[in-house]
Amino acid sequence: MSRKVRLNTPLKEEKVTSLRAGDEVLLNGTIYTGRDAAHQRLLDLLEKGKELPFDVKGQIIYYVGPSPAKPGTPIGSCGPTTSYRMDSYAPALMKIGLKGMIGKGPRGKEVVEAMKRYKAVYFAAVGGAAALIARSVKSSRIVAYENLGTEAIRELEVEDFPVIVANDVLGNDLYEEGIRKYSRRK
Amino acid sequence: MKQIHVDSIIEVVRNICQEANFYLGDDVQRALEESLKIEESPTGKTIIEQILENAEIARKHRVPMCQDTGAAVFFVELGQEAQVVGGDFTEAINEGVRQGYREGYLRKSMVNDPLMDRKNTQDNTPAIIHTRVVPGDKLKITFAPKGGGSENMSVVRMMKPADGVEGVRDFVVDWVKRSGGNPCPPIIVGVGIGGTFEKCAELAKISLLRELGRLNADPRFASLEKQLKEEINDLGIGPMGLGGRVTALAVHIETHPCHIASLPVAVNIQCHAARHKSVTL
Ligand code: SF4
Numbered sequence: 194m195s196r197k198v199r200l201n202t203p204l205k206e207e208k209v210t211s212l213r214a215g216d217e218v219l220l221n222g223t224i225y226t227g228r229d230a231a232h233q234r235l236l237d238l239l240e241k242g243k244e245l246p247f248d249v250k251g252q253i254i255y256y257v258g259p260s261p262a263k264p265g266t267p268i269g270s271c272g273p274t275t276s277y278r279m280d281s282y283a284p285a286l287m288k289i290g291l292k293g294m295i296g297k298g299p300r301g302k303e304v305v306e307a308m309k310r311y312k313a314v315y316f317a318a319v320g321g322a323a324a325l326i327a328r329s330v331k332s333s334r335i336v337a338y339e340n341l342g343t344e345a346i347r348e349l350e351v352e353d354f355p356v357i358v359a360n361d362v363l364g365n366d367l368y369e370e371g372i373r374k375y376s377r378r379k
Numbered sequence: 380m381k382q383i384h385v386d387s388i389i390e391v392v393r394n395i396c397q398e399a400n401f402y403l404g405d406d407v408q409r410a411l412e413e414s415l416k417i418e419e420s421p422t423g424k425t426i427i428e429q430i431l432e433n434a435e436i437a438r439k440h441r442v443p444m445c446q447d448t449g450a451a452v453f454f455v456e457l458g459q460e461a462q463v464v465g466g467d468f469t470e471a472i473n474e475g476v477r478q479g480y481r482e483g484y485l486r487k488s489m490v491n492d493p494l495m496d497r498k499n500t501q502d503n504t505p506a507i508i509h510t511r512v513v514p515g516d517k518l519k520i521t522f523a524p525k526g527g528g529s530e531n532m533s534v535v536r537m538m539k540p541a542d543g544v545e546g547v548r549d550f551v552v553d554w555v556k557r558s559g560g561n562p563c564p565p566i567i568v569g570v571g572i573g574g575t576f577e578k579c580a581e582l583a584k585i586s587l588l589r590e591l592g593r594l595n596a597d598p599r600f601a602s603l604e605k606q607l608k609e610e611i612n613d614l615g616i617g618p619m620g621l622g623g624r625v626t627a628l629a630v631h632i633e634t635h636p637c638h639i640a641s642l643p644v645a646v647n648i649q650c651h652a653a654r655h656k657s658v659t660l
Contacts, residue, residue, distance in 0.1 A: 195421055195422060215422060217422075217425060257446065258446065258447075258486065259446050259486070260442075260443050260446040260448060260484060260485055260486035261484045261485075261486065262484070263442065263484045269442065269443070269446060269484055269486070270437070270442055270443045270444070270445060270446040270486075271446050272445055272446050272447075274447070274527075274528070275527075275528050275531075275561050277561070297528070297560065297561075297563065297619060297620075298559070298560045298561040298620060299559060299560060299561075299620065317560075317619060317621060319426050319429045319430065319433075319618075319619055320445075320528060320563035320619060320650070321430060321433065321444065321445045321563050321650055321651055321652040322426075322429045322430055322432075322433040323433065323443065323444065323445045323446040323447075324433050324436040324437040324440065324442045324443065324444055325429055325432055325433040325436055327442070328436065342487075342499060343486055343487075343488075355429065357422055357425070357426075357621065359621065367422070367621050367622065368559065368560060368620055368621060368622075370622065371420065371422065371615075371617060371620075371621045371622020371623065372559070372614070372615045372616055372617065372620070372622045373615070373622075374420075374615065374622050375419070375420060375615030375617055375622045375623050375624060376613065376614060376615030377613040377615065378613055378614065378615075
């Protein structure tokens with residue numbers, strides 16, 4: 194049975210390891226955004242041994258490219274983007290302490306393995322529930338790569354951001370298990 | 380000859396760009412509500428509830444239901460007795476997109492060049508416009524923005540006539556299976572069969588404009604639509620690919636006569652943010 198949990202960032206290791214695939218989680222605190230272009234830049238920095246624009250230790254990266262904010266609101270609609278495009282970058286970030294990722298769609302084998310090894314989790318947010326998710330974002334600030342527009346890295350303050358644990362530190366994968374459970378095909 | 384000024388085209392395009400992105404169609408809304416009764420997975424139910432709540436928020440606050448407000452795709456039916464005056468028709472559509480995406484705070488997702496620069500054009504142009512000349516003196520413009528997530532899970536295959544109904548069925552179901560959670564299920568599966576390589580792709584996309592709940596007028600294809608929907612929902616992919624009973628809200632098939640040697644088949648997947656809006660001038 195799935196549980197409902199409220200979590201605060203930065204994530205503590207014991208909290209991360211207690212999460213199980215299927216848990217419904219409400220996230221609170223600071224999270225960071227980044228998608229294709231931003232990840233490429235982070236990895237370039239890592240390769241050169243340079244410092245990243247924010248400390249990823251214990252943090253969560255949300256794969257999102259928001260729509261522009263209407264005046265008087267912190268952010269535009271901001272649902273998750275497809276995660277597999279970030280698969281080749283994710284393990285290197287977990288290695289230096291990233292504890293969570295939010296996106297949509299299944300992850301590759303190396304990412305699932307890296308989550309086990311480095312004790313991190315992958316949260317699924319509801320793709321297309323972008324206006325709903327925007328309501329849980331209380332503030333937004335660009336941290337790096339402003340010139341990337343929607344792809345810039347942002348620091349978001351979130352309150353009860355609804356996500357579902359898709360992959361946990363034990364290697365459970367809700368994308369596989371959920372489909373197996375409901376499949377009627379031989 | 381009836382004259383239609385480009386200024387009125389710019390204005391309606393500006394408006395439908397926003398309306399399509401703010402307001403989920405009644406048919407999709409109904410289909411989602413229905414699907415909530417069928418879904419057995421608790422996670423799946425939570426997801427469908429969030430999608431419905433999201434549509435409500437988008438409508439009430441006039442914000443895009445999804446941040447990916449898509450490539451600006453248009454289907455235009457131009458009456459042969461109507462004449463567009465006052466400027467360039469294509470430019471008028473593009474100007475409408477420019478204004479609509481700016482005014483509506485919609486995301487600009489087009490890059491100028493697919494492979495070399497990939498620089499954002501900053502105004503979501505150019506639009507992708509499919510035009511047909513039809514009898515009459517009206518101009519019908521349909522705007523159907525398409526997000527990357529579901530468009531990327533689309534395919535054309537040149538099958539052999541001998542593959543038959545079974546071959547087509549297996550191909551479509553396998554393709555949806557491979558796409559899994561990526562195109563944001565619950566989805567609508569658009570299938571184009573026949574014509575040529577490019578024609579079947581267009582048919583698949585046009586089929587997505589059909590009102591949900593209506594079947595193909597040919598009973599044989601209507602029954603294939605039902606069968607495909609059932610098989611797809613038996614895959615267990617479920618809302619957002621996390622397992623469940625509801626994967627496809629509908630399967631729409633459109634067909635066209637084709638060459639004796641060919642059986643082109645296209646699958647264009649549409650996510651639950653199924654947006655389209657038409658206006659007639
Ligand atoms: S697939 Fe559709 S609902 Fe999902 S993110 Fe893309 S546009 Fe939005």
